[in-house]
Amino acid sequence: xxxxxxxxxxxxxxxxxxxTEDAVKDISCTVSRNEIFGLLGPNGAGKTTTLSxxxxxxxxxxxxxxxDGRDIQKDLTYIRKIVGIVPQDIAxxxxxxxxxxxxxxxxxxxxxxxxxxxxxxxxxEKLDLTEASNRLVSDFSGGMKRRINLxxxxxxxxxxxxxxxxxxxxxxxSRNVIITHLKELNKAGTTIIYTxxxxxxxxxxxxxxxxxxxGRILTxxxxxxxxxxxxxxxxxxxxxxxxxxxKPRDQ
Amino acid sequence: xxxxxxxxxxxxxxxxxxDRTGLAILFLMPMVLIFVMTLIxxxxxxxxxxxxxxxxxxxxxxxxxxxxxxxxxxxxxxxSYNDSINGKPATLExxxxxxxxxxxxxGIVIPEGATAAIRKNVTKLIKESISIDSQTLAYDSSxxxxxxxxILIDPVAKKTFVTAIISSLREFISEIKTKIMFETFSRQIAxxxxxxxxxxxxxxxxxxIIKYKEIYxxxxxxxxxxxxxxxxxxxxxxxxxxxxxxxxxxxxxKEKSEGSIFRLRTMPASYLILTGGKLIVYVVVCLVxxxxxxxxxxxxxxxxxxxxxxxxxxxxxIGILTLATALAATGYGVLVxxxxxxxxxxxxxxxxxxxLLSALGGIWVPTYIMPESMRSISALSPLNWSxxxxxxxxxxxxxxSAILTDAMKLFVFFIATMTIASFANQIKRKV
Numbered sequence: 210x211x212x213x214x215x216x217x218x219x220x221x222x223x224x225x226x227x228x229t230e231d232a233v234k235d236i237s238c239t240v241s242r243n244e245i246f247g248l249l250g251p252n253g254a255g256k257t258t259t260l261s262x263x264x265x266x267x268x269x270x271x272x273x274x275x276x277d278g279r280d281i282q283k284d285l286t287y288i289r290k291i292v293g294i295v296p297q298d299i300a301x302x303x304x305x306x307x308x309x310x311x312x313x314x315x316x317x318x319x320x321x322x323x324x325x326x327x328x329x330x331x332x333x334e335k336l337d338l339t340e341a342s343n344r345l346v347s348d349f350s351g352g353m354k355r356r357i358n359l360x361x362x363x364x365x366x367x368x369x370x371x372x373x374x375x376x377x378x379x380x381x382x383s384r385n386v387i388i389t390h391l392k393e394l395n396k397a398g399t400t401i402i403y404t405x406x407x408x409x410x411x412x413x414x415x416x417x418x419x420x421x422x423x424g425r426i427l428t429x430x431x432x433x434x435x436x437x438x439x440x441x442x443x444x445x446x447x448x449x450x451x452x453x454x455x456k457p458r459d460q
Numbered sequence: 461x462x463x464x465x466x467x468x469x470x471x472x473x474x475x476x477x478x479d480r481t482g483l484a485i486l487f488l489m490p491m492v493l494i495f496v497m498t499l500i501x502x503x504x505x506x507x508x509x510x511x512x513x514x515x516x517x518x519x520x521x522x523x524x525x526x527x528x529x530x531x532x533x534x535x536x537x538x539x540s541y542n543d544s545i546n547g548k549p550a551t552l553e554x555x556x557x558x559x560x561x562x563x564x565x566x567g568i569v570i571p572e573g574a575t576a577a578i579r580k581n582v583t584k585l586i587k588e589s590i591s592i593d594s595q596t597l598a599y600d601s602s603x604x605x606x607x608x609x610x611i612l613i614d615p616v617a618k619k620t621f622v623t624a625i626i627s628s629l630r631e632f633i634s635e636i637k638t639k640i641m642f643e644t645f646s647r648q649i650a651x652x653x654x655x656x657x658x659x660x661x662x663x664x665x666x667x668x669i670i671k672y673k674e675i676y677x678x679x680x681x682x683x684x685x686x687x688x689x690x691x692x693x694x695x696x697x698x699x700x701x702x703x704x705x706x707x708x709x710x711x712x713x714k715e716k717s718e719g720s721i722f723r724l725r726t727m728p729a730s731y732l733i734l735t736g737g738k739l740i741v742y743v744v745v746c747l748v749x750x751x752x753x754x755x756x757x758x759x760x761x762x763x764x765x766x767x768x769x770x771x772x773x774x775x776x777x778i779g780i781l782t783l784a785t786a787l788a789a790t791g792y793g794v795l796v797x798x799x800x801x802x803x804x805x806x807x808x809x810x811x812x813x814x815x816l817l818s819a820l821g822g823i824w825v826p827t828y829i830m831p832e833s834m835r836s837i838s839a840l841s842p843l844n845w846s847x848x849x850x851x852x853x854x855x856x857x858x859x860x861s862a863i864l865t866d867a868m869k870l871f872v873f874f875i876a877t878m879t880i881a882s883f884a885n886q887i888k889r890k891v
Contacts (some may be wrong), residue, residue: 228888242475264726266722266725266726266889267728267889267890286728289726289728290728291728292726294722294723294726296719296722296723298719298722299718299719300718300719300720300722300723301718301719301720302475302718302720303469303718304474304475304478304479305471305474305475305478309471309474312467312470313467313468313470313471314723314727316463316464316466316467316468316729317464317467317468317724317727317733318463318727318728319727319728321463345478362723
């Protein structure tokens with residue numbers, strides 16, 4: 210097994226045009242291969258900005274990111290092939306069926322022919338969507354849309370999977386199905402970078418957690434180690450609230 | 461690459477065919493526009509080109525002037541001649557009423573004794589000119605020596621129509637005066653020559669010093685007259701092709717609002733592939749629109765009693781120009797979709813700009829009736845380049861070489877819009 214980190218972030222900073230403050234301030238961290246890396250933080254902490262830079266959506270203002278040993282600013286084409294993204298918003302065509310959506314996204318990841326057909330059928334079956342595969346996505350429930358949204362990001366068996374709140378707004382059953390299959394995917398070799406507001410889910414799902422706020426990483430360790438290092442903390446949520454303050458965040 | 465492009469085309473095709481309302485607008489709207497605008501404009505074009513201006517004629521003269529004017533009006537393409545109203549011979553009163561009711565645009569009433577008055581007037585002139593003894597040149601000195609022709613005008617009649625009719629009347633009166641003058645001279649000279657066989661013949665009747673031949677500057681064998689169909693079918697087809705900018709822009713905006721664009725931007729697929737799928741599908745839509753609209757002109761409009769569309773001789777020319785127009789239209793749609801930030805913004809930006817470009821481009825009214833300053837602005841509209849090309853093909857019967865400049869302009873417009881869209885897309889991503 211390759212012991213080198215799959216993601217290396219060094220002094221990453223991002224300031225948006227016309228902004229007076231950095232959205233991400235001098236972040237440095239590594240993500241090991243096969244990790245389920247949780248990036249947790251309140252609203253406006255810099256999670257989505259960090260994730261977007263890692264996906265290659267926009268470049269950092271300064272600092273460097275190596276993914277699978279390749280510089281994100283130089284080797285974006287390679288990196289795009291090995292990563293999968295499951296955005297927080299449902300990124301699907303509502304007037305296409307589930308199968309048609311997956312067929313299109315599969316082709317965009319370079320899959321085709323029988324291989325693509327097999328993978329679509331496999332994941333639809335796994336996530337209990339075979340019967341609904343020929344229905345328009347607009348007719349789907351929230352949980353079904355989330356599951357299709359997930360399949361669209363994992364169809365090409367990415368080395369790294371970015372999940373931006375993949376279970377937000379879904380019922381317990383759908384959440385359970387999603388988490389179970391994500392764990393299976395991780396066992397099969399996919400490194401997962403995950404953001405969420407659901408502390409209990411993160412505690413059970415992640416192998417490593419980084420808590421981020423105001424664009425800076427405050428701490429990072431395994432959930433168990435984080436809980437035990439904070440006296441009186443019963444769970445990850447307690448740790449999170451101690452570090453990020455209890456006041457509600459509007460942004 | 462090809463497999464990605466085909467997948468992109470398939471996706472766009474499915475999105476388009478499932479948008480029934482959008483499709484209906486794309487195909488029904490231009491058809492309705494062609495029907496309505498052609499029917500509306502047909503009257504105006506017909507008035508000038510086919511049926512002529514409706515004229516009621518009252519001939520109380522029953523002599524040379526009256527008959528000559530009647531013959532002239534009957535043979536004049538500019539006029540639609542009538543001498544009866546509701547099956548009864550027209551009179552001054554009934555003609556006045558009919559013109560007032562809008563049944564005719566112009567009424568012409570030749571008074572009784574008009575020819576006699578001209579004859580008297582001419583004889584008097586000759587007498588004064590050559591001082592012939594009044595005994596020799598007998599003329600009736602009683603009565604009036606001038607004729608007053610009544611011209612009844614519908615207030616809605618265009619000034620140009622009235623001028624054209626009065627000009628024709630002047631021509632007829634001048635002709636009859638010359639004729640009478642010539643006859644009077646001939647008669648007098650004949651009286652002076654003892655040998656009657658040497659006298660002047662009625663040469664005037666046989667003579668026609670200047671002849672006119674109408675030649676249309678068209679390369680087709682048959683003359684294609686500009687009419688409502690020849691203008692409206694290509695004009696509204698071009699409008700419809702450019703109107704696809706709105707659904708195309710909507711498709712781009714929907715990708716933004718539904719979040720698909722987020723996923724697409726993180727995928728190993730180029731801008732060219734993602735946009736290429738849209739371009740191919742919408743160019744095909746434009747071509748289908750063109751075929752449909754041409755079919756309307758060829759088969760459906762004649763069923764309504766309208767003229768049949770004449771396509772000219774160059775099918776290659778039509779193909780090249782239509783493809784160039786389709787590319788220009790889709791390129792414009794991509795540009796609007798890229799520049800707009802919301803669906804509403806795109807719809808407003810798209811529809812208003814197309815309405816403006818079409819008005820400037822001569823879609824609503826032909827450019828030749830625009831003032832000079834507007835005509836120079838009109839030449840900047842891509843819809844005008846396309847319309848000019850179709851005019852060359854459909855009306856002048858020109859070939860490929862004649863439309864190459866127009867097609868090239870449209871192609872350059874397509875390249876320019878796509879380049880700007882690509883740059884705008886990159887700039888928008890730089891956050």
